[in-house]
Amino acid sequence: MKKLTVNQIVSKLEQFGFKKTKFEVKTVGKYSGLDSDWNYKDVPHVHNVHSQIDQSIPISIGDKSAFFVNLQKIPFVSITLPLTVTIYEYSRFNIIYLASFGPYIIIINTKILELDENNCETTTEYTILTKGLFKLFFSFIKKMLLKNYSKLMSEDVPMRDQRGRLRENDHFFFLPDETYSFDFTTEISRNNVRLNENKNKSLSISKNKIFKNKPYIIGEKNGIMSFFITYDENINIWPKTCPHEGANLSKDCLKKNKLSCPWHGRSFNPIISFDSFGNLISKDEKIYNVSINNDDIQIVFKN
Ligand code: FES
Ligand SMILES: [Fe+2]
Structure with missing residues (x-):
């Protein structure tokens, strides 16, 4: 050119x-x-x-x-x-x-x-x-x-x-x-955030502890292995970092039970959703692999 x-x-x-x-x-x-x-x-x-x-x-x-x-x-x-x-x-x-x-x-x-x-x-x-x-x-x-x-x-x-x-x-x-490239930035459904090899890509956490202590943040303090939780009718676990290009996400980004990224508008379902009795309603594995065995919740970052 x-x-x-x-x-x-x-x-x-x-x-x-x-x-x-x-x-x-x-x-x-x-x-x-x-x-x-x-x-x-x-x-x-x-x-x-x-x-x-x-x-x-x-x-x-x-x-x-x-x-x-x-x-x-x-x-x-x-x-x-x-x-x-x-x-x-x-x-x-x-x-x-x-x-x-x-x-x-x-x-x-x-x-x-x-x-x-x-x-x-x-x-x-x-x-x-x-x-x-x-x-x-x-x-x-x-x-x-x-x-x-x-x-x-x-x-x-x-x-x-x-x-x-x-x-x-x-x-x-x-x-x-x-x-x-200008073109590449328009692909907002891509997950471009990566973790260095030395970083732990999995989180194991007790479901009972979440229900009892009601923490807002679980996992790391920030980054892709950090999650926030909302306690309404359902208990929803959300990603705290957008996997596209790294925007910080919080409960302020919630609109009608969807998380909307402030940088490019991509929207997310909760990674895990429980009802108030602790029954699993849904999980979304687009960014993480999620498994739940009795009390243990495992969230593993895919990239
Ligand atoms: S950083 Fe691009 S949609 Fe979130
Ligand atoms: Fe700008």
Whole structure:
């Protein structure tokens, strides 16, 4: 695929009389460079996680490039405008976004630098281009973009942080390539969370103890071997981590006895459901193998 660098795009536009202004912002965090790469390419979270984007309509999603129409809330002026957005990976950890906004062309270049295995710095460089009198509004457009950036980061960084915490706790994430593909992120029914070899993948727990002590969390404190329990008409055991890409799940994610993941909207049944007398109502073995022998409940992570 033939691709242009930001400088090549800018110099082509300058040949037609466009003038530019540039600025950059950085975010440093305790997560892998791949978590930042994933977050920028993750198509389905845009609709679920970002409050500034009313709708994100994927038009064409490829391996290393994607094209959207976003209905974007514009900061300060409280209106929603359609923005056509083109995104492509120029090279590993170097992603370019291009959008036009009235008489302005906005180019955003995101570069990810791995400081070490679990820390990374993401630099986002904005270039705004326009012609003639519209240059007078450069500082206003810059203010809008900065406000939008801080809102986006307040919603994106917790996703990366969660994955950073899981990595620290011996989890990792399957990906089929050296970097993420836009296409791959749309397969939300995949289970990409994995546990390192040294981690125990099974939990054995007494049913009687659960009924007597009513704990909220069983198993590990967090991660894929941690579970939360709800005590209503039935006693339901739920996963505390989404097996797709690692979102933290809790009773706040329950809607009508279904667990709905806040990142991409995948929904889950309880892993095990008992009635109030301790009789098994159902079990769901999509993520774990589940066996119940008298008092002993065994939950084994499949991946
Ligand atoms: S992390 Fe993707 S659906 Fe939960
Ligand atoms: Fe995002």
